[in-house]
Amino acid sequence: xxxxxxxxxxxxxxxxxxxxxxxxxxxxxxxxxxxxxxxxxxxxxxxxxxxxxxxxxxxxxxxxxxxxxxxxxxxxxxxxxxxxxxxxxxxxxxxxxxxxxxxxxxxxxxxxxxxxxxxxxxxxxxxxxxxxxxxxxxxxxxxxxxxxxxxxxxxxxxxxxxxxxxxxxxxxxxxxxxxxxxxxxxxxxxxxxxxxxxxxxxxxxxxxxxxxxxxxxxxxxxxxxxxxxxxxxxxxxxxxxxxxxxxxxxxxxxxxxxxxxxxxxxxxxxxxxxxxxxxxxxxxxxxxxxxxxxxxxxxxxxxxxxxxxxxxxxxxxxxxxxxxxxxxxxxxxxxxxxxxxxxxxxxxxxxxxxxxxxxxx
Ligand code: CP
Numbered sequence: 523x524x525x526x527x528x529x530x531x532x533x534x535x536x537x538x539x540x541x542x543x544x545x546x547x548x549x550x551x552x553x554x555x556x557x558x559x560x561x562x563x564x565x566x567x568x569x570x571x572x573x574x575x576x577x578x579x580x581x582x583x584x585x586x587x588x589x590x591x592x593x594x595x596x597x598x599x600x601x602x603x604x605x606x607x608x609x610x611x612x613x614x615x616x617x618x619x620x621x622x623x624x625x626x627x628x629x630x631x632x633x634x635x636x637x638x639x640x641x642x643x644x645x646x647x648x649x650x651x652x653x654x655x656x657x658x659x660x661x662x663x664x665x666x667x668x669x670x671x672x673x674x675x676x677x678x679x680x681x682x683x684x685x686x687x688x689x690x691x692x693x694x695x696x697x698x699x700x701x702x703x704x705x706x707x708x709x710x711x712x713x714x715x716x717x718x719x720x721x722x723x724x725x726x727x728x729x730x731x732x733x734x735x736x737x738x739x740x741x742x743x744x745x746x747x748x749x750x751x752x753x754x755x756x757x758x759x760x761x762x763x764x765x766x767x768x769x770x771x772x773x774x775x776x777x778x779x780x781x782x783x784x785x786x787x788x789x790x791x792x793x794x795x796x797x798x799x800x801x802x803x804x805x806x807x808x809x810x811x812x813x814x815x816x817x818x819x820x821x822x823x824x825x826x827x828x829x830x831x832x833x834x835x836x837x838x839x840x841x842x843x844x845x846x847x848x849x850x851x852x853x854x855x856x857x858x859x860x861x862x863x864x865x866x867x868x869x870x871x872x873x874x875x876x877x878x879x880x881x882x883x
Contacts (some may be wrong), residue, residue, distance in 0.1 A: 552648070552669035552856035555659045557681045557730040565730070566702035569689055571851040572844075583850075588615035590857050593646035595637065595662075596673070597623040597653045602818055602842055603673045603682070610849035618856070634658060635665040635776070641668045648856045652674070656722075669856035677708075677720050677783065683817050686735070686848040690841045691773055694813050707734035713767040715798060716745040716777035716825050720784075723817045724777060725754060730759025741767040742798060745789060746779070764798050768808035775815040776800050776825045791824065791857065792876045800826040805835060813837055825829035 553559065575583060592611040603845070604620070611618045621637065623629065628637060632653075633715055634653070641649060650671045651659050656678035663670040674680040681753070695710060712731055718724045718740050728738045738758045740751050752760045761767040768774060779789060800814065812833040822828045831838060 536878075539803040544791075547664070547667075549663060550667055552642070552670065553659075553663055553671070554852055554856070555663065555670060555672040555675075555679050556679045557684050557726045559681070562702065562733055564703055565685070565688070565734075566852055568685060568848070568851045569692070569702055569854065572689065572847040575614070575850040575854065576847040583613055584615035586614045586763060586854060587611070587857050588618045590614075590647055591645045592618050592648050592650065592853060592857070593641040593644075593653070594618060594650045594673075594791050595641065596620065596635075597628065597651075597658075598674070600673065602845060603652060603680075606842070606845040607671070607673060607682075607849045607853070610846050611853045613846075614850055614854055617855065619644070630694045634662055636727055637816050638662045638666040638668070642668055648853065650853075669861070671852050671856055673822065674722050676722065677725070678722055679726045679729075680722040681726050681730075682845070682849055682852055683723050684730045684808060686841055686844040687718045687723075687727055687775065687817070687851075688730065688817060689741045689844040689848055690837050691813060693840070693844070694837065694875045702734060704735060706734045707731060710735070710773065711771045712773040712775060713739045713741050713761075713771040714775045714777065715764060715767065715800070716746065717779045718751050718777070720746075720780040721777050727775065728754050728758050739770060743794065745787060751844060765808050768804060768812065771809060771812055772799065773813045773815060774805075774809055776820075777815075777817070778819060778821055778825055795824065798825070800830045802827065802829045802833065805833070809835075815841060818840070838853070 594604060595609060608620065621628070621641070624639070638649060646668065648669045648671065648729050649666065650661060650673050651662055652673040653659070653675050656676035658675045659672045661669045664721065672679055672681055674683070692706070712727070714724045714727060724740065728740070729846060731738055732755060740747055740758060740763050741761050741764055743762070747760065749760060752758050761770070771819055779794070805812070805814070812835060814830060814833070814837060814839050816826065816831070818838065820831055820838065830836060
């Protein structure tokens, strides 16, 4: 019997294989869309850079990003995030341009992608984006190739807020602002209270703080805090009883009910206040030593009383101050990393040398 040939001639024709999807392009360095973009050492280095920049002489600091271009693209209203990013970029010497959805070609229907491409063509080297849609920064990053700093995207994330919250806590917990590791917040419990369902701040904090050793308690009624919220990540638990949450916590972060995102959901505000309002009586009885945080804007008389907002435990104004330092670090990092240069720019070094030479003895 003739032997069967086993050469390529006898093999059945190869079935055409579907082309493999090409891998996504590498993300621009310096983008911060989620706190998960940052390793713990990167968080530590952002905090350290924030402190360095905060203490630097303004005339020296302004040479770091002199005439570099930063665009602030805001599709939602903002006071704290917008102003502090703008002041941060300006105090590093950058030129800023604010584009808001109400007074730009966005009103005429220009897409996020085309707006981003336009800003890049105008010389923007980094875009700070606030947008009502969760995940909106990702296509903007892909379309422009620029580092994107997420200034809050719908109910998804608000990473710079979580970093400034962390800096505020560390300033009061005796840990030192820059000594951040996986154990820095060991033994610290943070209660995040209120409208967790719609809160990008709650998500970013809950994804960041347990990585530094903290326990996070989410507290609120089921309508604003579904059980599934505990599955966001490790180190998170749910407590429906506000007073028990207060008694267990060293830090209490109150949240506003986001009426603009309730979409037909009805909340009995009187009942809510009765159960979840931070008032002086509750704070004194259950959490007299706790730090009181709130990302703002606050609604006095709803999630907290004026007495608590203005009281000795409140760090609300301090959070805002920390926001400028954190955002300086994020903008400096985004622009340095987008060009691959070191954070210590040549311009900064030379300005420092001149300042030393001209300083009176
Ligand atoms: N915390 C915060 O994001 O506030 P703004 O909406 O005022 O920016």
